Amino acid sequence: MKPLLLGYGAGGRWFVIRLDGGPRGPFVERLNGIARQAGIVGLSVDLLAEPPTEALVQRLADYLYSDNTVNEGRLTRHLTGFLARSEIPHRYDLRPGAPVEGRDLFGREDEREHLRGHLEAGRSVHLRAPRRYGKTTLLGAVREDLRGRGRACVVPDVSAARSVVDFLAEVAIEATRVETLRDALAALPLARGGFASPDISPSASKKAFAERIAGDVSRMARDLFGALASLRAVLLLDECSTALRFMLPRKRDEARMLCEMLSDARRSGAAMVLAGSSGLTKYVEFHGMTDLVRDLATVDLAPLPAAQGRVLLEELLYETGIRPGGEVLDACERCLGEPVPYFAHALVAALRAEFDRGTTEFTAEIVQVAYETRLLGAWGNTFFRVYRINEQDYPDQVRPGVEAMLNVIAKTKAGAEVEELRRAFAKHVPPALEGSHEAALACAQEDFDLVQTDGRYRMRCKVICDRWAMGEPWLAGE
Amino acid sequence: MNETNDRGFDLETKVMLPPEIRGDPEFRSWVEQLRMSVMSAVVQVHDDVMAALDDAGRKVLAAEGRKRDVWFVTGEDGQSLLKSVAAIRSKIVRELAAARTEAPPTLDEVRRMVLAFHDLGRFRVVCTHASDVQAAIRELLGEPPRNRLLGKYPIAGEVKDYVHDLRLRKPKSGHRAWQFAAAVESNDGPVFVEVQLMTLLQNAWDRRNHPVYEWTREGKDLPDRWIISDVALAETLYLVDDQAARNWAEFVAICNGGAR
The missing domain is CATH 3.40.50.300 (P-loop containing nucleotide triphosphate hydrolases)
Incomplete structure (x- = not known):
């Protein structure tokens, strides 16, 4: 069965979707519904013999979740971006562990x-x-x-x-x-x-x-x-x-x-x-x-809003060749907590490693395993190197105190009260330095993404917290 | 597309369109919305027919033991399965002109008129041999032909045989095909998809003659001599198709160890 070309045109430009096999009638209906809702001024729609000259031809698979339902948000973004503002849909480069440039900056x-x-x-x-x-x-x-x-x-x-x-x-x-x-x-x-x-x-x-x-x-x-x-x-x-x-x-x-x-x-x-x-x-x-x-x-600069974080995960998964599904995205969100792009890239890179090993059908369980064994395992050490205490410039005598505070904070999601932290710090530093716990805490706030909520310090980033909670000696510098 | 004057008259036909769609952009936008809402239903019929004929084509090849093209379905490569905006406008204007009403129709009346077009959706099954046309009809309508396409889409009116039915054969036209209009439920209620089944040669004749069809549909004349000669061409192709099917059947028999 040859692909059917469904074209949406406005202002002389056409956004064409190749419907590759499968039951195409329901897709046409869903795609048209989305196009209608997108409200592009002067929208034309047609089934085409060949793409017009000014056409951007996309694959249907790029707009489907793994259960074959249409990814409405992605299609709307691409459709309106191209027809209303001449934007070519951007494919986000997966760049684990590195700054991104140009249009790869998300949100x-x-x-x-x-x-x-x-x-x-x-x-x-x-x-x-x-x-x-x-x-x-x-x-x-x-x-x-x-x-x-x-x-x-x-x-x-x-x-x-x-x-x-x-x-x-x-x-x-x-x-x-x-x-x-x-x-x-x-x-x-x-x-x-x-x-x-x-x-x-x-x-x-x-x-x-x-x-x-x-x-x-x-x-x-x-x-x-x-x-x-x-x-x-x-x-x-x-x-x-x-x-x-x-x-x-x-x-x-x-x-x-x-x-x-x-x-x-x-x-x-x-x-x-x-x-x-x-x-x-x-x-x-x-x-x-x-x-x-x-x-x-x-x-x-806070973590991305949850909805944006989900879209970033979606985009990176599509780019990796993994068609995302609701269950997989939910699992990714659960692993990441408040979405920090750095860890979103890292998590998708972990999933790509699974994909490269031949996994084609992704489930919540696979995401969880990839998170725990890769991102929180030896594979993910690169991403956490920067969160080692030794990577930070703490005076030698203060470092054990900072480590003690972090251990207390990472124990629970709710974190720890200042007094608890002071006591933990005092136990591990010379008496003369006991008073420096506030300064140390201020530095740790920067280094380990600590936030203060209701008088308690917690690690905002779930991934850092999970990793730190594992009590690995190398993070503390041994 | 025809132009309209300030009062909404189609300048060539003097037909008054509803005010909401008198302007060209308004008409286009309105029709495209309509096409959009019925498109998936038409694609579904097309998909079902293609899937059924894919299976049937394999059966034909298995029975013959030879590799060849049995048929193809137009629209398979994305060719429009729906009547174009211009063709829809042209048909609306023709029907309104034929109705000769005094007042302009309402938008809803025009909408219902379009949805009732028996060829709002359309595609063609083009077969290599005349015998393949019969096999395709058996697959799509059953044996003997029933009034449902693939057992699920009701046929509106009759299945027309423009090849053999002397009532339908038009003395001044060479169009030869089996055809019917199947009804399918869309978001806007039932719409119709015209399916034509014909041989490669009948399709070739039809494609070549489309400009002639357009010419005569606009009420323009052609000399009798030209018409006789052109219809004779179509009838000649009938003979060629008939003989080709016989030759093919004999060839298959020879290949399969039959009489020489």
Whole structure:
């Protein structure tokens, strides 16, 4: 039986669905019902001999759940997107463990809009989110948005900065890599002797900048940030909290100096985004520097809304070749809890591994097994490496206290009260450090996605909580 | 598509359409909604016929012991199973003109008129041999032919044999086929699907002659000499079909060890 072509046309474009075999009558009825509800202005519908020239031909299977019912939401999105706005339906790339780019960014429209709005209004922003919630991805998207509006963005990697000079050198190097800023920056004293040529290694180049900056740190910082402000460039400081957290306990004065420089830069018109968690704000508070970050507007990056999380799972499963079913999606949602894209990609990658092994019919049980044996097993270690205590910059004597608090929190979904945590912390740190439990908790909030609900701290992300509850020694650093 | 003037008259036929669908975009949109709501029912009939003929075709081949094409069903490759918007408009206008009513019909009356078209849905079963047409009819309607397609879709009116029935053979047309209209339930109540069964040669003649059919349907004349010659062509093809079926039957018998 040859495929029947069912075409929906509007504005000279056709969205064509090949009905491959099977009982096609009910599909036509369902598809037409969806098309009618989509309310596309000037919609035509026809059975076609051949796809018209301006046609996008899709397979029916791309719009069916595993029980052969029509995925109404997906069809509506694709149909309206193509016929009303000329959008080619996007197939989301499965990228477990990596930031996504361009159209692979799913959802986050509001956060993106808020970030852009603040920056365009001249307000700098603290982008708050735990690790692996998509800050880097979102910053990449905002960079593209601003570039499209003629604003240059400087995106240095400051995670390894151990001093103010390091920090400024990273910013300077990255700024001089932006073509539209290069000439203007060449006039600054920090560019004396010219910029590094491409055949000089980045470390040599950084060293050269660092030497010039070290000569007069305050002036160089003023010059650099002043020039960026006058060029209307935006600084997107990813992993900013990592640098600050390294400096605060060790070089408090340096950290304060850095915060002051960034604050001065903002006052003189430099726009920037500091990406870090809400814990960072608290941490800065403990060190008495709240006044230096008070001017920042805040944008929070939470897990996706449940409905969006389900759609992301659907999209990734289709892309993987697994036709999703309601039961499978329900099971995925149960495994993920509040949907964080990072773990949605990881879970679908775990299912793909099952698919590659020859599993074709997916059930809730298979999802649960894939979750438990792969994502929570050795296969999934990569995804949790970042949640190891050793990956975080805790002083050695504080680390056992943090581990004890996390163990208490992960015991139950409801989490633990502050007093419980204080006691657990105190048992595992030297008496002199007992008082630092609040600062440690603030850092843990950032590192392990802790949220406070009704006076109790809990791990918001079910996947992290499940993994931590397993009590694996490697997460605690052994 | 014909144009209408300010008062809604179809300029060529002087037929008044209901005000809601006088404009071209409004008419198109209205008809497309109607087509959309009956489409799945028509596709279902088409699917059922194709499935039945798939099985029957295998039986024919098994009986003959030879590989060949037995039949194909149009629309299988997505060719429109429904009357086009332009053809629906044209038929509405013709029927309204024939009815000669003074007042324009209501939209609901036009809707009912369209849903009653016996060829709102249509497809053709094109067979290699005349004997295959008979086998297909047996499969679809039973032996002897009953008044239900595949035992489930009621036939509206009679099963027409434009090949052998002298009452139906039109002296001025070479169209030759077996055909009937089957009723199927849609979201808008029963609609009709016209199924035509014919040989490859009858289909070829019909396809070639479609522009002539359009011409004469518009009331335009052709010289008698031309008509006689063209109908004679169709009758010649009848003879070719008849002889080809005999030759084929003999060939199959030879292949299967029968008399030479």
